[in-house]
Amino acid sequence: MQGFRKIGLGILAMLASLNAYADYSWNFPLPATPMALDTLHVHNKFMTITGIIFLVVLAIMIYSIFSHRKSKSYKPVADKAPSTAVEIFWTLIPFAILLLIDFVIMGIPAYHSVIMMEDTRDKATMVIKITGSQWRWQYEYMDGDAKGIKFVSNLSTPKAQTEKGFQGVKDADYLLEVDNRLVLPVGEKVRVLMTATDVLHNWWVPQFGSSRVAVPGFLRETWVQVDRAGTYRGQCKELCGKGHGYMPIVVDAVPMEEFKVWVAAKKEELAKASAGADKEWTKEELVTTGKGVYEKNCAVCHQVSGAGLPPAFPALTGSKIANGPIFGADGKYLKDSHLDRVLNGVRVMPSWKALLNDTEIAAVITYERNALGNSVGDVLQPAQVKAARQ
Amino acid sequence: MSTTTVAHHEEHHDHPAGIMRWLTTTNHKDIGTMYLTFSLIMFFVGGSMILAIRAELFQPGLQLLNPEFFNQLIGVHALVMIFAALMPAATGFANWMIPLQIGAPDMALPRLNNWGFWLLPPSAILLTLPFTLALFGIGDGALATGWTFYPPLSVQGGIGVDFAIFAVHLLGISSVLGSINIIVTLFNMRAPGMTLMKMPMFAWGWLITAFLLIATIPVLAGAVTMLLTDRHFGTHFFDAAGGGDPIMFQHLFWFFGHPEVYILLLPVWGFIPQILETFSRKPMYGYKAQVYSLWAIGALAVVVWAHHFFTAGMPVPALLYFMYSTMAISLPLAVLFFCWIKTMWKGSMSFETPMLFAVGWIILFGIGGLTGLVLADVAADAQYHNSYFVVAHFHYTLFAGGIMGIMAGTYYWLPKMTGHMYSEKLGKLHFWLTAISFNLTFIPQFFLGLAGMPRRIPDYALQFAEFNMISSIAAFVLGFSQLLFVYNIVSCARGGKKATDQVWEGAKGLEWTLPSPPPYHSFTEQPTVK
Numbered sequence: 071m072q073g074f075r076k077i078g079l080g081i082l083a084m085l086a087s088l089n090a091y092a093d094y095s096w097n098f099p100l101p102a103t104p105m106a107l108d109t110l111h112v113h114n115k116f117m118t119i120t121g122i123i124f125l126v127v128l129a130i131m132i133y134s135i136f137s138h139r140k141s142k143s144y145k146p147v148a149d150k151a152p153s154t155a156v157e158i159f160w161t162l163i164p165f166a167i168l169l170l171i172d173f174v175i176m177g178i179p180a181y182h183s184v185i186m187m188e189d190t191r192d193k194a195t196m197v198i199k200i201t202g203s204q205w206r207w208q209y210e211y212m213d214g215d216a217k218g219i220k221f222v223s224n225l226s227t228p229k230a231q232t233e234k235g236f237q238g239v240k241d242a243d244y245l246l247e248v249d250n251r252l253v254l255p256v257g258e259k260v261r262v263l264m265t266a267t268d269v270l271h272n273w274w275v276p277q278f279g280s281s282r283v284a285v286p287g288f289l290r291e292t293w294v295q296v297d298r299a300g301t302y303r304g305q306c307k308e309l310c311g312k313g314h315g316y317m318p319i320v321v322d323a324v325p326m327e328e329f330k331v332w333v334a335a336k337k338e339e340l341a342k343a344s345a346g347a348d349k350e351w352t353k354e355e356l357v358t359t360g361k362g363v364y365e366k367n368c369a370v371c372h373q374v375s376g377a378g379l380p381p382a383f384p385a386l387t388g389s390k391i392a393n394g395p396i397f398g399a400d401g402k403y404l405k406d407s408h409l410d411r412v413l414n415g416v417r418v419m420p421s422w423k424a425l426l427n428d429t430e431i432a433a434v435i436t437y438e439r440n441a442l443g444n445s446v447g448d449v450l451q452p453a454q455v456k457a458a459r460q
Numbered sequence: 461m462s463t464t465t466v467a468h469h470e471e472h473h474d475h476p477a478g479i480m481r482w483l484t485t486t487n488h489k490d491i492g493t494m495y496l497t498f499s500l501i502m503f504f505v506g507g508s509m510i511l512a513i514r515a516e517l518f519q520p521g522l523q524l525l526n527p528e529f530f531n532q533l534i535g536v537h538a539l540v541m542i543f544a545a546l547m548p549a550a551t552g553f554a555n556w557m558i559p560l561q562i563g564a565p566d567m568a569l570p571r572l573n574n575w576g577f578w579l580l581p582p583s584a585i586l587l588t589l590p591f592t593l594a595l596f597g598i599g600d601g602a603l604a605t606g607w608t609f610y611p612p613l614s615v616q617g618g619i620g621v622d623f624a625i626f627a628v629h630l631l632g633i634s635s636v637l638g639s640i641n642i643i644v645t646l647f648n649m650r651a652p653g654m655t656l657m658k659m660p661m662f663a664w665g666w667l668i669t670a671f672l673l674i675a676t677i678p679v680l681a682g683a684v685t686m687l688l689t690d691r692h693f694g695t696h697f698f699d700a701a702g703g704g705d706p707i708m709f710q711h712l713f714w715f716f717g718h719p720e721v722y723i724l725l726l727p728v729w730g731f732i733p734q735i736l737e738t739f740s741r742k743p744m745y746g747y748k749a750q751v752y753s754l755w756a757i758g759a760l761a762v763v764v765w766a767h768h769f770f771t772a773g774m775p776v777p778a779l780l781y782f783m784y785s786t787m788a789i790s791l792p793l794a795v796l797f798f799c800w801i802k803t804m805w806k807g808s809m810s811f812e813t814p815m816l817f818a819v820g821w822i823i824l825f826g827i828g829g830l831t832g833l834v835l836a837d838v839a840a841d842a843q844y845h846n847s848y849f850v851v852a853h854f855h856y857t858l859f860a861g862g863i864m865g866i867m868a869g870t871y872y873w874l875p876k877m878t879g880h881m882y883s884e885k886l887g888k889l890h891f892w893l894t895a896i897s898f899n900l901t902f903i904p905q906f907f908l909g910l911a912g913m914p915r916r917i918p919d920y921a922l923q924f925a926e927f928n929m930i931s932s933i934a935a936f937v938l939g940f941s942q943l944l945f946v947y948n949i950v951s952c953a954r955g956g957k958k959a960t961d962q963v964w965e966g967a968k969g970l971e972w973t974l975p976s977p978p979p980y981h982s983f984t985e986q987p988t989v990k
Contacts, residue, residue, distance in 0.1 A: 095911045112840045120830035131801055140810040146742040147806040161749040164794035172787035183839030188776050234522040246921045269613040276912030281842045283772045287700020290773040307846040307914035309606050312527040315917030382600040418616055
């Protein structure tokens with residue numbers, strides 16, 4: 071008994087310490103879209119209704135528990151079953167109450183919410199496409215000024231912090247920070263197309279109130295209209311493998327003018343990167359760039375050292391593929407070669423064709439062949455990757 | 461029926477002793493005991509898996525488990541708890557109590573009964589073997605997709621998925637065999653005078669469960685077989701590149717998966733009213749209303765499946781249909797809740813452990829039911845879906861509504877089964893520890909879900925830290941409290957105060973007319989029911 075009392079005290083102490091966290095949320099976070107606002111209202115309303123039902127029923131039960139007791143010598147009411155008519159009358163009361171709640175009080179607003187949530191047809195200012203991959207998001211702007219902007223967004227919390235047994239101080243946005251944020255204009259309806267390249271993912275920002283599963287091979291759609299400028303964070307919420315907890319979403323909602331500035335800057339940056347694909351790179355340049363690309367994209371499975379996690383994720387160090395030839399006699403890349411694997415993937419290995427640009431693919435392959443304990447010595451130029459894509 | 465006739469009858473049978481008794485038994489009570497023991501063991505297997513997970517989630521950062529292993533534990537925890545702990549417990553009670561309650565000497569198909577049980581241990585081994593194999597470098601561990609097997613992740617997965625598929629096949633066969641047996645027994649072996657509308661509520665609960673199992677298990681078996689051929693034989697049922705659709709799997713899976721929820725709960729909804737009437741010392745209220753409600757829920761169970769994946773994308777009419785049909789489940793359920801409470805109302809209640817569990821069960825299962833109502837709202841579900849809110853919701857229905865119900869049944873029937881009274885003091889302590897730590901485990905998870913924590917993540921952002929810590933501590937208290945349950949059962953089986961035939965002052969029904977423990981062949985002379 072003494073032990074249990076101690077544990078009980080411990081739990082009470084834990085609960086008391088909660089007061090220290092003033093910004094602690096007991097409900098949905100502050101809504102940023104009309105959808106999230108609607109959801110919050112629905113939630114509050116039904117929690118209140120169900121809360122009242124629960125408390126009333128509980129009060130009746132507690133009254134009964136304390137008065138209709140054998141220990142108080144309460145005599146049970148007549149020991150015979152009620153007549154069918156009386157029984158039907160009484161049991162229809164809860165039936166009717168729930169009928170009213172389900173299909174009127176709750177059902178009618180729910181209908182309007184569904185129609186609102188699914189209304190992706192009209193008046194969208196712009197369209198973006200979100201592609202989920204193990205374990206990163208890719209954003210592409212489909213129309214308007216921003217058309218053609220396309221980038222990958224990775225977790226940017228330092229790897230050391232997410233590793234087992236890390237003892238130091240974690241970042242404030244631990245697991246909720248990315249290298250490239252999605253930027254959206256404030257107050258505009260944005261139609262969102264959703265797909266995936268490998269398994270199911272689900273793009274979820276709690277403050278947006280909408281979430282949709284990204285299904286490989288299909289396009290799903292939803293919409294967001296962020297009404298307040300700010301930074302919004304979310305996570306994948308469909309189990310997608312070992313990196314499921316490590317593919318966050320960060321959205322910057324900015325005023326339209328600022329968005330236009332961002333679009334111009336992003337376009338210039340992408341143009342520079344694609345120009346890089348046409349020049350001749352040195353081995354050192356490629357290895358240096360490749361190290362960054364490798365650690366951001368490949369090290370999750372193949373490990374920073376290249377040792378992999380066999381049997382699911384093979385080692386690159388000493389691997390046949392990473393040490394074998396890339397191109398055949400005809401100048402085309404060989405099937406099951408290093409470049410084929412990276413471009414097209416196989417089984418668990420994703421296809422990187424759409425996720426990395428020519429320079430990044432060339433750099434990471436060159437890095438893998440000349441570091442991580444491998445020393446093939448050859449160099450893969452971005453131009454060769456560009457040619458291989460055709 | 462006198463005890464001397466029973467003793468005389470017993471002498472004619474020499475059943476094998478030791479291990480052979482259990483391997484070859486066709487006796488409904490022996491098989492029931494094996495089901496219940498198996499269930500209790502697997503409850504601890506599944507429980508220790510989740511305690512490993514709660515230990516990992518105690519604070520942010522990775523401490524104990526790799527993400528891969530974490531994903532394996534969550535899926536296998538669910539499969540073990542559902543298929544190997546909760547379902548066998550209900551089947552165990554069915555084996556023990558249905559013949560006693562309807563005045564039959566045994567189940568109708570005793571050999572089938574034996575086979576049904578002995579399929580379970582191999583399937584439990586199949587399910588957990590990949591963990592051990594991985595230690596020896598074979599394969600990469602158990603099923604890591606969550607218990608729902610969603611492709612394409614499950615197509616991508618390792619040998620653990622194949623093991624789980626075969627385990628599910630065996631478990632499914634076992635369930636279907638058990639269901640056939642129960643239906644045949646209930647339709648053919650009732651005592652003279654016991655019409656269907658005089659059957660004990662537990663028998664009704666199980667009858668509907670059995671029909672649901674026979675209707676839905678084959679669909680699950682088909683779905684996982686399609687998965688198997690997608691994995692190994694080049695089919696493309698769930699692969700868009702070959703003309704398939706990953707979401708079709710979700711439809712097939714939840715066509716089984718949603719009725720499964722009622723498969724787990726209907727037997728409990730059967731015996732809880734019996735416990736309530738016993739300890740309220742007055743007949744249950746609205747027998748007919750309850751039976752019709754059970755049928756209504758059984759029928760609705762098979763037409764609401766898609767509410768488990770509203771966010772997967774569906775046409776608006778489908779969303780509306782599944783939303784409103786799901787809400788409709790609350791109608792018969794409201795009738796049931798009303799009848800349960802009305803049974804207590806103006807009774808002469810006493811609060812022995814089974815009654816404590818039954819009353820606590822009504823309250824906690826009520827929370828599960830009410831939170832389920834708001835989950836049906838499609839637009840709001842976009843927010844709740846796959847968050848910890850859902851985790852908390854279904855643990856209120858399956859732990860409180862399922863397992864705590866089973867505990868109520870255990871304490872209720874244990875004196876009948878063993879012939880001894882259990883320790884009331886320990887039983888009550890077990891109840892309070894379970895109820896309090898259960899709430900402290902799962903209430904914080906509602907708030908975690910609202911705050912935006914997705915389920916099935918091995919590590920989480922800093923703002924989720926405090927609630928996770930409370931949840932983890934309470935989960936450990938909850939887990940270790942269950943040792944009291946085992947201790948109480950074991951010491952009750954070994955000895956203690958003799959139980960009377962009726963055991964409980966207010967107990968009514970044929971099972972309470974037999975001695976405690978009942979003779980090896982329950983009713984050797986058929987009783988009649990007026």
